Amino acid sequence: MVFYFSATGNSLWVAQYISNAFNEPLCEVSGFIRKHSAEGLKYTLRDEAEMLFFVFPVHSWGPALVMLHFIRELQLSGLKGNCVFAIGTCGDDCGYTDRIVRKELADKCIPLEAFFSLKMPNNYILMRGFGVDPEPVKDEKLAMAPSSMEQIVKAINTRSYSESQILRTGMSWLKSYVVYPVFKRFVIGRQSFRSTDACISCGLCAKVCPTGMIVMQNGKPVWQGRDCVQCTACIHRCPAKAIEFGKVSVGKGRYVHPVLAGK
Numbered sequence: 140m141v142f143y144f145s146a147t148g149n150s151l152w153v154a155q156y157i158s159n160a161f162n163e164p165l166c167e168v169s170g171f172i173r174k175h176s177a178e179g180l181k182y183t184l185r186d187e188a189e190m191l192f193f194v195f196p197v198h199s200w201g202p203a204l205v206m207l208h209f210i211r212e213l214q215l216s217g218l219k220g221n222c223v224f225a226i227g228t229c230g231d232d233c234g235y236t237d238r239i240v241r242k243e244l245a246d247k248c249i250p251l252e253a254f255f256s257l258k259m260p261n262n263y264i265l266m267r268g269f270g271v272d273p274e275p276v277k278d279e280k281l282a283m284a285p286s287s288m289e290q291i292v293k294a295i296n297t298r299s300y301s302e303s304q305i306l307r308t309g310m311s312w313l314k315s316y317v318v319y320p321v322f323k324r325f326v327i328g329r330q331s332f333r334s335t336d337a338c339i340s341c342g343l344c345a346k347v348c349p350t351g352m353i354v355m356q357n358g359k360p361v362w363q364g365r366d367c368v369q370c371t372a373c374i375h376r377c378p379a380k381a382i383e384f385g386k387v388s389v390g391k392g393r394y395v396h397p398v399l400a401g402k
Contacts, residue, residue: 140182143194144168144205144349146370148396149228149259153288154194155398157226160292161190168209169349180209184217191249193225193240196370197256198263200234200311201319202227202243204327204368205349210243218249224295225254230261230272232308234315253300255291259284262371264391265384271392281397330367331385332374334360338381344373 141163143154158165172180184191195206202210225240227233237254244251260277263269272280294300334344340358350366353373360373360382374382375393383389 140184140189141165141192141194142168142171142206142209143192144196144203144209144370145194146196146203146347146349146372147262147375147394148399149262150194150196150226152284152396152398153226153228153257153259154192156285156288157192157194157292160288161192161295163190163192169205172205172209172212173351176212179214180212181214181216184215184219184221186217187219187221189221191221191223193223193244195225195227197227197229197233197236198369199319199322199326200232200314201236201239201322203370204323205370207243210240210247213247215247215249222252222295223249224252226291227254227256228259229256229306230263231258231306232311232314233306234311234319235307236315237305239315239319253294253304255294255304256306257284257287257291258306260394260396262375262394264374264388264393265369265371267387271394277394327368328365330362330369331387332360332362332367333383333385335381335383337379338377339379341378344377344382347372347376 141154141158143150145151154165195203227236233256240254241251258280260280261272264271338359342355344360345353345355349370350368352364352366353360353362374384374388375395380393
C-alpha cells in the first residue's frame with residue numbers, strides 16, 4: 140500500500156510512480172481519515188509480501204501534519220517482516236524529517252527500513268521571504284525527478300540505502316527540532332486566507348482542503364475554525380488565482396504539479 144498526502148501534486152506524482160513500480164495500490168490519507176475517523180484508522184496488510192510506503196511533503200523541515208496525524212492514529216495489523224519505506228518531497232532540504240518519521244513509526248511498532256527525500260518545486264508562499272521557484276529552477280527540478288525516482292526504486296530493489304539519498308544542507312537539528320515544533324505550535328491553525336473578486340465560485344478549494352475547514356457560503360469560500368495545516372492546496376490549486384493569504388502572498392507565483400493539470 141502507498142499511503143500518501145499531497146497538496147499541490149508533488150507527492151502525488153511520487154506516490155503514483157511508486158505504485159506503478161511496485162504494483163501497490165494508492166491510498167490518499169486525508170480522505171481515509173475523513174472516512175474512517177469514527178471507527179479508527181485501521182489497515183490490515185494483505186500478506187507478508189505487501190510493501191508499505193508513506194509519501195508526503197516536508198513542511199518546515201518535518202512531515203506534513205496530515206501525514207503525522209495519520210501515522211499516530213494508524214492501527215496497523217498483519218505486519219510480519221513487511222518492508223516499510225517513507226519518501227518526503229522537499230524544495231531543497233528535509234532536515235531530520237527522516238528521524239522524526241522513524242521515531243513516530245517506531246512508537247507504533249512499525250520499523251522503517253529506509254527514508255528517501257526527493258527535490259521538487261517549492262510551493263510555500265505563506266511567509267515573507269518564501270516563494271515558488273523561478274521557472275528555470277522549477278523546470279529543472281521536474282526534469283530531474285524521474286531519474287531521482289529511478290535511483291530510489293533501484294535502492295529499494297537492491298536494498299542499498301545511503302545517507303546521500305536524504306537531502307540536508309546544514310543545521311538540521313535546529314530546523315527539525317526547533318523550527319518545526321514552533322511551526323506546529325504557533326503557525327498551524329492560524330490562517331489569513333481570503334478570496335478576491337476573481338473567485339469563480341467553483342468550490343475546488345473546499346474540495347481539496349484536507350481538513351474540511353473550507354465551506355462555500357453564497358458561492359464564496361469561507362475558512363472556518365482553526366484546523367488549517369498550511370498545506371497551501373487551496374491557494375495554489377485555485378484556477379482563478381483568487382485566493383490570497385493576507386497580503387503576504389500578493390504578487391507571488393502559484394505552483395501545481397503537471398499531474399494535477401486540469402483537475
